[in-house]
Amino acid sequence: MTIELRPVDRACPSCGADAPRDLGLGRSPWTIGACSPCGFAYLTAAASYSDLSDYYSWDKAILIEAKRRKSAQPLVQWLDQKTRWRLHLFPRPETRTFLEALVPGGKVVDIGCGSGKQGLALPDDYTPFGVEISRTLAEQAHAAFAERGGACQHAPSAGGLGKFEADTFDGAMLNSYLEYEAEPLPVLRALHRVLKPTGVAVVKVPNFASWNAAVMKRNWCGIRLPDHVNYFTPDSLREMAESAGFTVEFPKLTNLPTNDNFWAFLRPAAQA
Incomplete structure (x- = not known):
C-alpha cells in the first residue's frame, strides 16, 4: 500500500x-x-x-x-x-557506551527509542525509559522497559517528555534521533526540564560537516528524504543546544571530518 x-x-x-x-x-x-x-x-x-x-x-x-x-x-x-x-575493523564509538562512561547508573530516557534495544542493552544499574512516535515500536519498548521498572511514552517527543516530572533522569540518549525530529529545539528544552542538574545527554547525529557529505552531495548517506529533516554540524548543534540551556562538549578523537556521524555531550548549564 x-x-x-x-x-x-x-x-x-x-x-x-x-x-x-x-x-x-x-x-x-x-x-x-x-x-x-x-x-x-x-x-x-x-x-x-x-x-x-x-x-x-x-x-x-x-x-x-x-x-x-x-x-x-x-x-x-x-x-x-x-x-x-570494514565497519568492524576498529572499535566503533557508541552512544550507549559513552553514556555508561559518563553516568554511573540511575534512570535513563532514550528519546526516539524504537523498540528499546539501546535501553535494554544498558547494565542492570540503569532503569530504562523512552519516548517513541511509532505506535508499534512504543508498545514493544514499553513492555520491555516495564520488566526493568521503566516505561515508554507513545507520543511526539516534547509531549512525551512533558509527562515526566522535572529532574527525573540521570542520563539521556538521543541516538540517531535529532535528524528525524521536526521540532528539535522544543524537544531539547523539554529534555532540559526532566534531566537532573548533574545529568548528561549523549547525542549522535549525522555529520553534515563531514568530508564525505561535501564530496557525495545529494548521494551522501546522511541524506534521507523525507525522514531526515535536520542536517547538523557540530557548530549548529552547539548553537541549538546552548539556546535550550545546555553546555556542550564533544568527545576527543571521535568527531573527525572523515566520520559521517558525530557525538555531543549535553549538560544543563549552571543557573546564574
Whole structure:
C-alpha cells in the first residue's frame, strides 16, 4: 500500500526564520534549505506527526530508503553490502557506551527509542525509559522497559517528555534521533526540564560537516528524504543546544571530518 504523506511546511527549527536558500541537495518534492539568517540546514517541509506515528516511522522508512538506494545506485549498494566487514575493523564509538562512561547508573530516557534495544542493552544499574512516535515500536519498548521498572511514552517527543516530572533522569540518549525530529529545539528544552542538574545527554547525529557529505552531495548517506529533516554540524548543534540551556562538549578523537556521524555531550548549564 502506498501512503500519501502530508508534508508540513517548516520555518528554520533553530532560529525560527523562514528564509531558506535551496542547497540543491533535495529530491522532488523535498527541498533541503539553509537558513539565511543562521545557516542551519533543514528540510523545508516534513511529514506530519500522525503519519510518523502510524505509517512512516523510521522502521518503515529505512526499508523504503534501502529499496530506493538499491535501485538508484545498484553497484555502490552492492559494494557496500559486500564490504560491511570494514565497519568492524576498529572499535566503533557508541552512544550507549559513552553514556555508561559518563553516568554511573540511575534512570535513563532514550528519546526516539524504537523498540528499546539501546535501553535494554544498558547494565542492570540503569532503569530504562523512552519516548517513541511509532505506535508499534512504543508498545514493544514499553513492555520491555516495564520488566526493568521503566516505561515508554507513545507520543511526539516534547509531549512525551512533558509527562515526566522535572529532574527525573540521570542520563539521556538521543541516538540517531535529532535528524528525524521536526521540532528539535522544543524537544531539547523539554529534555532540559526532566534531566537532573548533574545529568548528561549523549547525542549522535549525522555529520553534515563531514568530508564525505561535501564530496557525495545529494548521494551522501546522511541524506534521507523525507525522514531526515535536520542536517547538523557540530557548530549548529552547539548553537541549538546552548539556546535550550545546555553546555556542550564533544568527545576527543571521535568527531573527525572523515566520520559521517558525530557525538555531543549535553549538560544543563549552571543557573546564574
